[in-house]
Amino acid sequence: MTAPLIEVDDLSVFAGSTVIVDRASFSLAPGSRTGLIGESGSGKTITALAMLGLLPDGLRATGTVTLNGQDLLSRPERDLVALRGSAMSMIFQEPMTALNPVMRIGRQIAEPLRMHQDMSRPDAFALAVELLGSVGIDEPERRARSFPHELSGGQRQRAMIAMALSCGPDLVVADEPTTALDVTIQAQVLRVLRDQIVANDAALLLITHDLPVVASVAEDVIVLKDGAIVEQGPATEIFSSPAHAYTRKLLDAVPPMSRSVGVPPKHVPATPGEPIVEMRDVRKTYRLRHRKLRDPDHVIHAVDGVSLDVLKGETLGIVGESGSGKSTLARIMLGLIRPTSGQVMVEGIDVTARKNLRPVREIAQIVFQDPMGSLDPRMLVRDVVAEPLRALGIAGDHRARVAELLAAVSLPADTGDRYPHEFSGGQRQRIAIARALAPGPDLLIADEPVSALDMSVQTITLDLLDQLKADFDLTMVFISHDLSVVHEISDRVLVMQQGRVVETGPVGNVFASPQQRYTRDLLAAIPRLDGSFLGPAA
Amino acid sequence: MYVIRRVGVFAFSVFAASVLVFTVMSILPGDPAQVMLGTQATPEAVDALRTELGLDRPLPVQYLEWASGAVRGDLGTSPFSGQDITPQIIDRLQVTIPLAVMAMALTVLISFPLGVYAAARHRRFGDNVVSIVSQLGLAVPAFWAGLLLVTVFAVGYRWFPASGFPGWDVSVFQSLKSLFLPAVSLAIVQSAIITRYVRSAVLETLREDYIRTARSKGLTRSAALWRHGLRNAAIPVLTILGLQFAALTAGTVVIESVFVLPGLGKMLLDGITRRDLPLVQGGAFTIAVLILGLNLAVDLTYRLIDPRVSEQ
Numbered sequence: 001m002t003a004p005l006i007e008v009d010d011l012s013v014f015a016g017s018t019v020i021v022d023r024a025s026f027s028l029a030p031g032s033r034t035g036l037i038g039e040s041g042s043g044k045t046i047t048a049l050a051m052l053g054l055l056p057d058g059l060r061a062t063g064t065v066t067l068n069g070q071d072l073l074s075r076p077e078r079d080l081v082a083l084r085g086s087a088m089s090m091i092f093q094e095p096m097t098a099l100n101p102v103m104r105i106g107r108q109i110a111e112p113l114r115m116h117q118d119m120s121r122p123d124a125f126a127l128a129v130e131l132l133g134s135v136g137i138d139e140p141e142r143r144a145r146s147f148p149h150e151l152s153g154g155q156r157q158r159a160m161i162a163m164a165l166s167c168g169p170d171l172v173v174a175d176e177p178t179t180a181l182d183v184t185i186q187a188q189v190l191r192v193l194r195d196q197i198v199a200n201d202a203a204l205l206l207i208t209h210d211l212p213v214v215a216s217v218a219e220d221v222i223v224l225k226d227g228a229i230v231e232q233g234p235a236t237e238i239f240s241s242p243a244h245a246y247t248r249k250l251l252d253a254v255p256p257m258s259r260s261v262g263v264p265p266k267h268v269p270a271t272p273g274e275p276i277v278e279m280r281d282v283r284k285t286y287r288l289r290h291r292k293l294r295d296p297d298h299v300i301h302a303v304d305g306v307s308l309d310v311l312k313g314e315t316l317g318i319v320g321e322s323g324s325g326k327s328t329l330a331r332i333m334l335g336l337i338r339p340t341s342g343q344v345m346v347e348g349i350d351v352t353a354r355k356n357l358r359p360v361r362e363i364a365q366i367v368f369q370d371p372m373g374s375l376d377p378r379m380l381v382r383d384v385v386a387e388p389l390r391a392l393g394i395a396g397d398h399r400a401r402v403a404e405l406l407a408a409v410s411l412p413a414d415t416g417d418r419y420p421h422e423f424s425g426g427q428r429q430r431i432a433i434a435r436a437l438a439p440g441p442d443l444l445i446a447d448e449p450v451s452a453l454d455m456s457v458q459t460i461t462l463d464l465l466d467q468l469k470a471d472f473d474l475t476m477v478f479i480s481h482d483l484s485v486v487h488e489i490s491d492r493v494l495v496m497q498q499g500r501v502v503e504t505g506p507v508g509n510v511f512a513s514p515q516q517r518y519t520r521d522l523l524a525a526i527p528r529l530d531g532s533f534l535g536p537a538a
Numbered sequence: 539m540y541v542i543r544r545v546g547v548f549a550f551s552v553f554a555a556s557v558l559v560f561t562v563m564s565i566l567p568g569d570p571a572q573v574m575l576g577t578q579a580t581p582e583a584v585d586a587l588r589t590e591l592g593l594d595r596p597l598p599v600q601y602l603e604w605a606s607g608a609v610r611g612d613l614g615t616s617p618f619s620g621q622d623i624t625p626q627i628i629d630r631l632q633v634t635i636p637l638a639v640m641a642m643a644l645t646v647l648i649s650f651p652l653g654v655y656a657a658a659r660h661r662r663f664g665d666n667v668v669s670i671v672s673q674l675g676l677a678v679p680a681f682w683a684g685l686l687l688v689t690v691f692a693v694g695y696r697w698f699p700a701s702g703f704p705g706w707d708v709s710v711f712q713s714l715k716s717l718f719l720p721a722v723s724l725a726i727v728q729s730a731i732i733t734r735y736v737r738s739a740v741l742e743t744l745r746e747d748y749i750r751t752a753r754s755k756g757l758t759r760s761a762a763l764w765r766h767g768l769r770n771a772a773i774p775v776l777t778i779l780g781l782q783f784a785a786l787t788a789g790t791v792v793i794e795s796v797f798v799l800p801g802l803g804k805m806l807l808d809g810i811t812r813r814d815l816p817l818v819q820g821g822a823f824t825i826a827v828l829i830l831g832l833n834l835a836v837d838l839t840y841r842l843i844d845p846r847v848s849e850q
Contacts, residue, residue, distance in 0.1 A: 081754065094747065098748055101770065
């Protein structure tokens with residue numbers, strides 16, 4: 001066995017007296033690819049930051065981190081500065097905020113080259129352009145002169161990869177590098193990441209909550225729970241026969257579609273009911289404030305001629321990547337946004353007429369993506385849930401109704417007397433669901449309701465929605481960028497791209513034999529637990 | 539596109555300012571003709587003068603006449619001294635603009651290093667010292683600081699003149715010297731305010747993800763701050779600088795009186811006491827145009843610092 005590149009021994013991180021990382025020990029071989037997995041708050045990122053000596057102020061690390069024979073934790077900062085960016089580097093999750101908004105991409109990539117390799121400005125810039133080309137960015141020369149906001153999310157993350165690899169590091173830590181990206185972009189970026197790591201002979205520590213992503217890139221896996229390592233070993237072994245209950249729980253939360261190909265959907269469409277929502281040729285265009293020469297008509301077609309019916313009692317899944325218009329469509333359905341043209345009827349009521357707002361609210365309610373942002377932090381949960389009742393002037397015992405709703409979403413009875421911040425993400429989403437159900441709607445629109453949640457919490461929340469749908473006799477519109485989640489909950493699915501409906505049909509049909517190329521691309525981009533989707537390394 | 543739009547906003551603002559200044563001056567109580575002739579004047583004499591000054595015509599007509607003059611750079615004649623107003627103002631600006639610029643330069647020189655230092659020493663001794671000093675600076679009125687400075691550096695050490703202004707054509711060095719103490723008095727309060735903004739802007743920036751990225755590339759904390767932090771931190775500070783420059787210009791009115799400087803502020807004050815309305819009108823309008831022009835400059839500077847501005 002070769003000597004390890006980096007050896008982490010008994011690493012603990014404290015915030016005051018609170019233990020964040022608890023005696024973690026592991027080692028990475030040169031050129032190896034290891035996934036560090038666990039749910040949010042398990043200490044994955046902090047472990048990595050401690051390894052690079054980049055812990056936020058106020059956190060303290062103990063133990064040893066040995067890179068190429070020297071202990072990093074006992075080294076003074078000036079020694080670490082020489083190693084960061086050259087021997088070890090890091091790729092961060094959100095490339096928009098992780099790149100300096102006022103510095104050109106090329107200069108940001110050239111920076112470590114200038115520092116660590118003493119390159120001249122033109123040489124470093126030329127190499128930066130070359131690196132941008134190698135991570136698959138078109139027109140690298142031009143892109144090197146762009147600012148971060150002028151690039152797409154995928155391009156930014158590619159630039160980040162180029163930057164991390166610029167000095168040929170021995171170790172690259174990638175922290176949720178594709179979590180903020182669309183599924184097709186995720187596949188491309190993961191492939192670039194893996195191929196570049198292999199080409200550079202670097203070791204990779206990939207931090208993610210997404211097990212199929214790990215499976216497609218990493219050979220080994222370390223499982224972190226509450227700051228402590230519960231299990232580590234080869235990915236194939238751990239994913240096929242997990243020893244620890246926590247690992248099993250994580251694996252169980254992986255949607256069936258990501259486990260193997262050709263899984264039948266949970267639901268099949270029942271006999272079609274009456275349409276509860278009817279949309280006819282709905283369009284929503286936004287006029288660009290600034291005319292751009294490249295864009296002759298100066299408008300964005302957010303929703304571009306959509307006609308659809310939502311049938312009573314069904315769950316209609318709407319999938320699409322960011323910018324496909326799915327959220328705009330949902331808001332139009334509720335009358336939150338007025339369409340530029342077209343007809344929208346909910347139970348025969350014209351949603352686009354302002355006077356119909358109240359009756360529509362009693363019929364249709366929505367649950368948003370971010371359960372923290374969408375709940376007023378200064379309101380007691382009881383008041384949050386009761387607010388629609390008051391706003392719509394619904395008579396009755398509001399207190400009893402709130403208690404009933406909280407029970408329905410399986411929250412403890414005392415939940416009402418507390419504030420939203422006292423709850424976890426999953427619990428907060430239940431509060432949001434309870435609020436949506438308060439006026440007794442017939443139609444529940446869920447816009448990315450589980451995207452901000454850990455996978456195990458996703459599963460529970462999806463099950464809850466299914467249960468509520470039956471108990472409250474609901475029709476549901478479920479919007480998500482995540483095909484495997486839509487596959488889990490929907491009867492019928494509608495695929496959107498650039499404001500248009502590309503394909504629609506029963507989930508089983510669309511996912512098993514997609515008719516459109518775009519749908520096929522989306523399906524092919526879903527990471528799978530067997531690690532097959534990226535194909536062999538280049 | 540952004541530039542054209544911004545210049546359009548500037549032009550409209552200048553128009554709005556001219557209307558505002560003119561209207562306020564016209565509806566102020568006190569008849570200029572009456573004031574000029576004194577309380578002993580007969581009503582007939584006052585009416586005659588009103589006609590002569592054109593004060594008996596409708597307001598819009600008066601405005602149009604004044605505005606069309608202003609466009610050509612002619613702000614009218616002072617009925618009090620009989621002199622043209624524009625050359626007077628230009629004369630006065632040669633004191634006020636250097637004074638304001640000097641005060642602002644001092645402010646930037648003091649507040650940027652202090653603010654950055656305080657942020658870098660966040661919640662440590664140095665930060666606390668800066669915070670206490672800036673509290674003091676805020677509490678001191680400019681005129682009082684001016685008197686104190688005069689007592690120490692003009693009366694005590696005799697390094698600087700206590701008052702007066704020799705004129706640029708007499709001696710540039712002596713002129714700069716006589717503007718120094720007034721500029722410092724103005725800069726004290728401004729520095730106290732701007733230091734706080736710089737400190738919080740830098741602190742905010744230090745928490746940004748890209749600072750962490752910079753450090754992961756091998757930059758030291760201070761290198762990350764200098765190369766990546768400052769330019770980003772400058773964006774919010776620039777806004778405040780523009781606004782404070784306006785406050786500073788207003789401050790010159792008081793400080794020019796304390797130091798007996800022949801500036802625009804002093805002229806305005808004298809004009810108000812004499813009820814020389816056309817002069818006050820011209821002076822107020824000039825200050826408004828200066829401040830609007832400065833805001834235009836600030837907004838155009840944004841584009842240089844922040845590439846995202848033009849796309850918003």
